[in-house]
Amino acid sequence: MTELAQEKKTRILVLNPNSSKAMTEGIKAVIDTIGLPHSTKIHTYTGPSDAPASINDDKDLDSSTDAVSKDIQSSHPELLSYDGIVVACFSVHPLVETLRSIPELRAVTLGIFEGSILAALSLLESHEKWGIVTTGKFWEKHLTDGAIDFLGGYPSTTNSKFAGVESTGLNASDFHHGVDPAVVKQKLKEATQRLLAKPGVKCIVMGCAGMAGLEEIIRLAACEVKGKKFAYSELLVMDGILAGIMQTELAIKYQRLLRPI
Known part of the structure; x- marks a missing residue:
């Protein structure tokens, strides 16, 4: 019993x-x-x-x-x-x-933001990197500086695990209304592929709560440049929520x- x-x-x-x-x-x-x-x-x-x-x-x-x-x-x-x-x-x-x-x-x-960094670091191997795909240009510096600071560095320094931030040029609200879904998909695809062009990236964090549910777009973009095995068996796509x-x-x-x- x-x-x-x-x-x-x-x-x-x-x-x-x-x-x-x-x-x-x-x-x-x-x-x-x-x-x-x-x-x-x-x-x-x-x-x-x-x-x-x-x-x-x-x-x-x-x-x-x-x-x-x-x-x-x-x-x-x-x-x-x-x-x-x-x-x-x-x-x-x-x-x-x-x-x-x-x-x-x-x-x-x-x-x-902080939760995603902790999760990414706990899942990656020593030689692998994580990076962020986000919305507007403003967030590139904001999130880059924030990640380095959270990891114990200083602005303008780098981190061996962090591959940086790529943005779509959209706002958070654009992901749910106001912008043609085809435009959203294309811009997210391009940002993803720019990030994956950097060596060692194995985890992509979706850097906006408004991106919830868009993991498949990121995987399809990865599939085009890295192949299906990488996109669906190796790449970690992390939702911040x-x-x-x-x-x-x-x-x-x-x-x-x-x-x-």
Whole structure:
């Protein structure tokens, strides 16, 4: 006879820091594919109406941080009771540190950018590299500097595991409405192939929450330049939402072991 030894419920909030409900729906589609324990419950949040509809630059990052932090503390304080919060914007988002600074918040708080880096590094062999395909030109420097800083380097330095960032020239919102899907596909294909032209790339991180569900376009682009075996058996295509949630759940478990009170 078997008996249940332990089942502690875990509640994770996936926080979309812009006001696009369409993007949150795309995030939900990714969540549905994750095989988490039944005891782990995931909820979503969409930023208030005064948050930007799409985050495309530093101004949008600051605006969304201000709008969301005020909304949570004034209108949704119950969100501070979650075990984990995943900030679903692929950026060095200041909201992550802003939430961590709230005294009442004890949740593990992680951005999908940081979660993706941790996941990529854990899966690659010593000679293999990871890189990012993202939306607009602004993100090339922002994400490059952010990755180097997260890995312990300084701006303008390099990292032996990081192959860099290639952009499509689109905005996050373009992936779900407003732009011909054929244009989106072509630009994503070109960015992917530029990244794969660099030696050793075995992991491509989709550097935008709005790219959820577009893994197949990346694999088809890889197939054209590296062959079917590489594209479907060797290349890792990482969704930031999935990586962020999985890393957050793992961190929650560690926190319970290392800080039980």
